[in-house]
Amino acid sequence: MLSIPCPWCGDRDETEFRYGGEAEVAYPADPDAVDDPAWREYLFVRANPKGWFKERWVHTAGCRQWFTVHRHTVTYEIRDPQPIGEGAR
Amino acid sequence: MTTALDRRRSPLAVVSDRLAATGSADTVTFAERPFRVQLEVRAGAMLRPGVLDDALGLHPPAEVGTVARRRERHVLCLAPSWWLVTDEPEREPRLECALAELVRTAGGIDVSAVDVSAQRTTIDVAGPSARDVLAHGCSLDLHPSAFTVDSCAQTTLAKAQVVLQQLDDAPTYRVHVRASFADYLAHWLLDAATEYVH
Ligand SMILES: [Zn+2]
Numbered sequence: 150m151l152s153i154p155c156p157w158c159g160d161r162d163e164t165e166f167r168y169g170g171e172a173e174v175a176y177p178a179d180p181d182a183v184d185d186p187a188w189r190e191y192l193f194v195r196a197n198p199k200g201w202f203k204e205r206w207v208h209t210a211g212c213r214q215w216f217t218v219h220r221h222t223v224t225y226e227i228r229d230p231q232p233i234g235e236g237a238r
Numbered sequence: 239m240t241t242a243l244d245r246r247r248s249p250l251a252v253v254s255d256r257l258a259a260t261g262s263a264d265t266v267t268f269a270e271r272p273f274r275v276q277l278e279v280r281a282g283a284m285l286r287p288g289v290l291d292d293a294l295g296l297h298p299p300a301e302v303g304t305v306a307r308r309r310e311r312h313v314l315c316l317a318p319s320w321w322l323v324t325d326e327p328e329r330e331p332r333l334e335c336a337l338a339e340l341v342r343t344a345g346g347i348d349v350s351a352v353d354v355s356a357q358r359t360t361i362d363v364a365g366p367s368a369r370d371v372l373a374h375g376c377s378l379d380l381h382p383s384a385f386t387v388d389s390c391a392q393t394t395l396a397k398a399q400v401v402l403q404q405l406d407d408a409p410t411y412r413v414h415v416r417a418s419f420a421d422y423l424a425h426w427l428l429d430a431a432t433e434y435v436h
Contacts, residue, residue, distance in 0.1 A: 157302040162377045212317035
């Protein structure tokens with residue numbers, strides 16, 4: 150099991166979290182101007198690196214805040230937890 | 239006159255006798271604390287500093303996982319700008335009214351206070367074996383070096399979502415559990431305590 154460092158609660162078991170996918174995938178600035186292939190790209194296409202990957206997690210069973218971490222997809226090393234969203238202060 | 243307050247039953251009414259009869263002061267004891275007042279307060283940076291202090295009668299802690307207390311009133315910091323305020327059972331909604339007044343004066347901007355008293359009930363788990371009993375179903379490090387008096391945490395206990403709080407060095411832990419999970423968790427606690435109380 151992963152031990153994930155919540156920026157507010159510290160290290161907690163993976164079972165307390167939900168995964169939120171790749172971080173920093175920007176919502177289209179002008180959604181009406183986006184055609185189908187671009188929507189598909191936005192919705193479904195994600196980086197799938199072998200190595201460091203920046204991703205979002207939410208601490209559902211704890212403080213319920215969203216944050217980002219860098220996770221190494223080979224070693225599962227996790228570092229640099231950062232707050233995101235409105236709750237981040 | 240019998241009021242609705244006199245007729246209410248806690249989610250643990252059916253098991254409270256068993257909880258009370260289990261264990262001893264030199265092992266572990268359980269006690270339900272039913273009907274405590276509970277409010278969830280959220281307030282952001284736009285709220286004038288000190289306004290919450292006046293309404294609550296004490297300063298809400300800013301650090302997630304810590305508790306401020308004055309007598310029976312406990313203010314638990316659950317997340318940034320998010321507190322659970324608990325107090326002894328009251329017949330009139332005094333605390334709720336004070337906070338409603340605060341929300342009114344703040345114009346409802348960046349602050350909310352919601353009565354969640356019926357959402358959870360409360361079980362105190364105390365005694366030298368309390369930590370071991372909880373550790374059977376909780377992945378938090380409850381060692382005094384990591385979790386101590388006036389620490390609190392939202393976490394899972396036996397897969398039930400709880401708010402855990404340490405009251406004293408006995409140690410006494412306070413478990414706030416959703417009403418719908420209370421019966422399950424009480425039975426789980428009784429089961430987990432078996433090896434310590436016999
Ligand atoms: Zn957290």
